[in-house]
Amino acid sequence: MKPSPVTYHAPATVAEAVGLLAEHGDDAKVLGGGQSLLPLMNLRLAAPARLVDVTRIDGLGAIERRDGAFELGAAVRQAQAEDDAALAAACPLLAAALPHIAHREIRNAGTVCGSLAHGDAAAELPAVALALDAELVVHGPRGVRTVAADGFFRSFLETALEPDELLAVVRLPVAPPGSGAAFHELARRAGDFAIAGVGAQLTMRDGTVTEARVACIGVGAAPVRARAAEQALAGGRADERTIAQAARAAAAELEPSEDLHASAAFRRHAAETLMRRALHEAAARAESNGREAS
């Protein structure tokens, strides 16, 4: 299995990359770490004539804090984000999600932005972006636009990105003090894509939930924000009963599909169970972070 003939470009600037994408249109594809694209090319399920590698662009390899958010450029590898202690403290949901992606060897090459641009419905990072209300900074021949994560992930492997656009930076809001997060998923083997998964970030103050952010993966054509659970939790205590109610309410709203790996009913059941576990763990971490802060 080998890729079909392709011409590789390694632009040094965003402008140069956008120029290449504009010039070659549908023939060109952005290349991040290649951890989704190269398998597809090896299997000849993708056969782009040109690849525009964005990981050598100056300035896109940095993880930087700016105005209440962490900005991660298109060249930032998943492992690089995983190893950044300041980022992990500020964005606990991202830190909880990253180890679930494949294996370290994949995360050493795969990029954070590449996972978002790929938009797999079972991928962890799109759910993180959705739950955190991340902003995606997109460059294209028609200029720069900032897209909210809510609305970016459209359907199976379909996002708001046009073929001639590149996702240059993702902006992840810093969690308020007293926040804790957890990511729980069900997979056949460690590192496999999840059959179902739930990420939750809770912020607590004096035992009360002041902010709840929850999203599910593997239960639809795109990641799903669990608004019903967030509403059930906000303003109350994160006790056993409230958490059970929140998970039940959110699961009832899911419309998972059925496939080789699991039935729709099983996926809904798994999502509810995983959500309870994620919420319990997030609440415990939020409380202990709150104690440390005060």
Add this chain to the structure above:
Amino acid sequence: MKITLTVNGSRRELEVDDRRLLADVLREELGLTGTKVGCSHGVCGSCTVHVDGRAVRSCIMLAVQADGRAVRTVEDLAAPDGTLHPLQQAFSEEHALQCGFCTPGFLMTALPAVEAGAPLDAGQARELVSGNICRCTGYDGIVGAVVRASAICAGAAASGAEAER
């Protein structure tokens, strides 16, 4: 495209077709056939090499993506006189291989953690190599070898620090 790779310490200038996979360039242009290709889509780990010190899968990386970088393959593990690396020695002693096809991938996957100098327990070793597939051994020997090698390397690191004091 013309690329420069530093392979196992020596600088190599190569003219490669852009679509060539790093695994194939290592095996076919450079004759480093220790790196194996099992699945070609990133799921078996047999093609694992290091690029700039990080373990990656060379079957889902184009050689041009590694341009300007340092690549380390399994051929670099044993000393020039043939003395095995402690990790290789441990694989031998723990019966961690049968056909050996998966072994270079397991070695290169486990190496960074083993060389980091902290002893690993069986659970950590299992987690470390969980992305690699072996059709022969049933994994127990591999896990045992990684645990043993990590203890040896941790001991060496500790006595090295002792000697410096």
